[in-house]
Amino acid sequence: MKVTIDDITIEVEAGTTILNAARKIGGEVVPPAMCFYSKLPGTGGKCRTCLVEVAAGSTADPRPMPKLVASCSTPVMDGMIVKNKTSERVHEGRSAVVEFLLINHPLDCPICDQAGECNLQDLGYEHGSVKTRYEEERRTFDPIDIGDKIKLHMNRCILCYRCVEVANQLTEKRVHGVLNRGEHAEISTFIEQAVDNEFSGNMIDVCPVGALTDRTFRFKSRVWFLKPMEAECDCKKCAGKVVLWMFGQEIYRVTGRKDQYGEIETIDDKTAWICNECRFDKKDLAKWKVTGPRVIDRHSVISQGKYETSITPSIKKIN
């Protein structure tokens, strides 16, 4: 099937979504995604940041679609013409969504552990306005304790439902979900139970904002002061392929390997989710085999002045 996105035509398989087709092209035509996670089936459609304009539905029916559509959940049709970057309507729609997401999101980036690798921060930088028009008090939730490893900061949550899908698909039993509705909807566990499962730590990796953070890393350091290193270990539970975030010889935190869209990479045809033991308990360098520096592809402060400029060309040369 041929699909044209921002005047670039590409051939994709039937059933591909517009977003995945755009990711095949790569670069600036890729719409941002806050809730869609390609490794977790069933996510997407909720945050509405990936809205695009469909200027022609297909070759058979070239009428444009009246509304902006969520590119993460709309399959492409043969001859579809999609406008993302080139559409004024998309730009307006997206900045509207960003404004909505930010009216209740606390602007506490300076003390938020997610700062530097936060999707909403990037999005706000690209599409947000300088001043807020929201004069009311921001929504707050009573903090709840979901265990000693994961910190839930509900005020920052944008309800992407990714962590719910992690619990559904990776762990044996989901104990948390969304309570209440509308503005008062919140992520919570049933009667404030602790989330305790071997793969529950992946909730932290999929969270696009700072709502779920690593308690073993909380307030230790800003991510951009740390050196990301690729490492692996023999783990029986998971792939054991991780990124160590180091300062000197000390491991500050362990995360999965995320690609440029903030999604866990696929290694050997399997999504390299990591287990809680690797994430929280192996903070000793002797337990890891460091294989090399980690290149951070996303346009983040983490990548600035780091390996991307100095080491990447030489890695390429070696390869």
Next chain:
Amino acid sequence: MKNRKLLLENVHIPGIETFDVYRKNGGYRSVEKALNGMTPDEVVEEVKKSGLRGRGGAGFPTGMKWSFLAKPEGIPRYLVCNADESEPGTFKDRYLMEKIPHLLIEGMITSSYALGANTSYIYIRGEFMYILHILEKAIAEAYNKGFLGKNILGKGYDLDLFVVPGGGAYICGEETALLESLEGKRGNPRIKPPFPAVKGLWGCPTVVNNVESLAAVVPIINEGGDAYANVGIGRSTGTKLISACGNLVKPGVYEIEMGLSVEEFIYGDDYCQGIANNKKLKACVPGGSSVPILPHYLVTKTASGEDRLMSYESLAEGGFVSGSMLGSGGFIVFDEDQCIVRNTWNFTRFYAHESCGQCSPCREGTGWMEKVLHRLENGHGNIRDIDLLAEINKKIEGNTICPLGDAAAWPVAAAIRHFRDEFEWHVTNKDEAITRNYGLSKEPLIA
């Protein structure tokens, strides 16, 4: 204009809620007619010919909806009746189910036969628990008399009918949220496509229809699709239940023939008999809280000066600039004493409360609008806020997963369009805005 009644003709007969009385008055004829002499496709064809449009609010042709149903071999199909009537101002389905439950059951049997569904559900709003008992009693009677269950009328067609109560969420009236709720999950609307006609209840092809639409199948089969299409006007065929409420002399549920003039409906002796307490008409919401409000000069006449009629087309004439929608038939009338800002705030508060919280524009936008309107209504507003409101609802509209976002945005947009002076009055007369309603009445709300 003569007033044909197709649904509520027998509603005043004592005991019509029992099977025997209903049967004696011509009940279940359509089931006999369909099962004895018609193929399922012929029933669908008859409904198509009738031009019946969905009575739940969107007005999508029912026959066309039925023909979209995917029919793969070996996979069950379902018919679901949407009795989750929770739109503010609408109470027609409640009346129909309460007074004449067998009409809905008859319509569902005939429709299920047409669609080839062997299991059908009535998803009823949780607050209608007493109606659930009425329906269950009626269903038990129908089982006893052989109109439900195995081998109906000896024709080899099986049908089981269940009534399932919801938890009382407005959003579960959206068809995919209804299906989620019916499956026992959180009532969040699904991302479309796929549509329920392809993948609905438990992943099987499903048709979701409003109570009134399914009840209307009965006269369509009894009298024929063409005869039904002769009632009404233009593409708005048949009769419509209108639940009139607000400042009327005689509010209530009326069955009207499509094409009745709005003027006659409000002032006619057979209908609402005018505005209560000899007040003047100020505004009207003709189709339930989600549709744009009309100021008095656009209620009985369209912008081009023609008489406005109770039909899908006439009420929508002028688009959103000077028209509205027939919607679900929740006819809300305001007299001169009412404050539009207060009313708009009330509607918005409802939508903010009922938003499912799944997609960001609706979750954040409805709450934001509610807060701004609350501020305006209570005299803490700013002239900027009026434009801000207009901006917010433009940003919600069309960007959400389901139509609830649009439904929340339209009333606010229309209220600002037609009653901007009232919004401005609330800003410029702050002290008065706190103490009294806008309108001709000068009595303070709070003494």
